[in-house]
Amino acid sequence: MIRLQVQLLVAADGDYKLMEINLNYKPAAVQLPKVRRVRQKLEPNPYDAAEVLLSELASWLKSNPLPSGGRVAIAAGSRGISGISEIVTKVAGLLKAHHLHPFIVPAMGSHGGATAEGQREVLEHLGISESICGVPVISSMEVVCLGTSPSGVPVYTDRHAVEADAIIPINRVKLHTDYRGPLESGIMKMLSIGLGKQKGANSLHRMGTEHFSRLIPEVGQYVLEHAPVYCGIALIEDAHHQICHVELLAPKDILSREPQLLQLAKQKQAKLPSALLDVLVVGEIGKDINGDGMDPNVTGRFGVPGLTGESVVQKVVVLDLSEHTEGNACGIGLADITTAATVSKINFAKTYMNVITALVTNGARLPLIMQDDQDAIMAAAQTCLNVEPAQIRMAMIRNTNCLTDIWVSEPLWKDMEPEGLWEALSSSGQILFDQDGRLMTGVMN
Incomplete structure (x- = not known):
């Protein structure tokens, strides 16, 4: 049984924020697949946008003073x-x-x-x-x-x-x-x-x-x-x-x-290495990243019923809010699982104002809340259909704007490697967590 205790503190300015989450639940430990860091093979971009723009704007000002x-x-x-x-x-x-x-x-x-x-x-x-x-x-x-x-x-x-x-x-x-x-x-x-x-x-x-x-x-x-x-x-x-x-x-x-x-x-536009994934781990979501916190055109998770994309993902895990989103967690409802640390950062006033203005409220719903990153990924792995946890096709990304350098599970890499569109930046290894259950530094950078 999951027992969730939520304490809301209302500040003098009328804002309210989630202050405490106590979870009396821990998912069973399962064997996760090994992962490796990979990079999409893309041509370098020498384009100087600012200089091109200045040239066009100067010409426009001259002809349209x-x-x-x-x-x-x-x-x-x-x-x-x-x-x-x-x-x-x-x-x-x-x-x-x-x-x-x-x-x-x-x-x-x-x-x-x-x-x-x-x-x-x-x-x-x-x-x-x-x-x-x-x-x-x-x-x-x-x-x-x-x-x-x-x-x-x-x-x-x-x-x-x-x-x-x-x-x-x-x-x-x-x-x-x-x-x-x-x-x-x-x-x-x-x-x-x-x-x-x-x-x-x-x-x-x-x-x-x-x-x-x-x-x-x-x-x-x-x-x-x-x-x-x-x-x-x-x-x-x-x-x-x-x-x-x-x-x-x-x-x-x-x-x-x-x-x-x-x-x-x-x-x-950037794409995930495969349209079919068992688990997608998103390091951070935020309004500075996408209007829906994480781009549905990447994740395949849309806030509006009826819209679909190329990606089909069994379980989406969100591990954090971006610094610049300032607590606006719009899009958290499109995930299946998140962490207590993520939820504790939510500014409900900003989030609710956003979804109420847009009249699409499901982006602010709370998914399953696990105590830490490790529990969140474990829960995602063991709730996928028709695949053992150790064999899940998993991608781990910093956010939906950063898809060139990512981490993928070995079962997924075996399908990607023959295509020659990605190169391995590391050998395969176990996913490492610190003593507090957080992904070790470097995994999502």
Whole structure:
């Protein structure tokens, strides 16, 4: 029998946090397979995204000049995009060199606990701050209603952004975690949801993500027509989690070009070594990693019913929250098993605000809670169907953005090796845990 004792402490500011978990359960010890560290064979990426972008932006400024002294809102989101701090900094620097007054606005819907300070802190963790980027960060949850879209949806936009002379949204184009369509994560989603703050994000999510393939283009186009969007900056990452393509988009071209960029992003995305796994151990989840904490396009676990991916995994284990997620555990409900240490880090206020805004609550459910990493992996191994624990096909990853260097079990490696797409970085050995049952240093790095 599992006996779980939970103690919640309500702080003076009204926040509440899980303070104590006592478990009177320990899974049976089973023999785990040996594992080895492997690396995906990928071509190096010499692409200098910042320099390419600066060249394109300089040319755009020359052919589409803004009035001297004009205020330019640079819209930045909450995702951990590779090199995003450098890109935002260089964009801001180039704008200043053209005698403009750029500033940064968070464009992340309800993230950061749906508070101005929380969203400022999210950007700071990504290296986007006034001290680093050299321009002010104006974080506010204030929005203005630009009107209603053709189908009657109210369209909200950050007040400071819409009152500027120009808006430049910067975002990564990639597959979305909650819906499929010609436009998924990218510039149009940032315009329609990210810049809409909590009010705008909630307005669209209330329509249901199954309608996003229609709503994102419709609402995003309305913003393009009624707000001073100067250009969009689209970023694409490769399997190394490095930017491999950057493109400046004229407002009139965003709607038509972004679907093409989405297909390029799909080709470049990293994948697990096999679509069929018994156990996937994820070292950390977080909003800075993916909107769902861990990318469903990698794990095959989607928060929205009906969506499926290439991966089929019997058991998903989550061992920690990322530092920069600040306790937002959105996505923990997509795991089967986690640890007491992980649950103790959850900020329920931020997590619940996020899933309630998105109207998809199962991402905040708690999975089975084991006392430590060792118990969590043991429990996963012994609950897989049609395979002995010592023979499970298991992959161990740091997070769903880091899939080039991973650990795999020997039964899985035997299937991977003949394909020649991966190289072994170590010989096989037993999974090592310290005296507190935590994975030894180096296994998830």
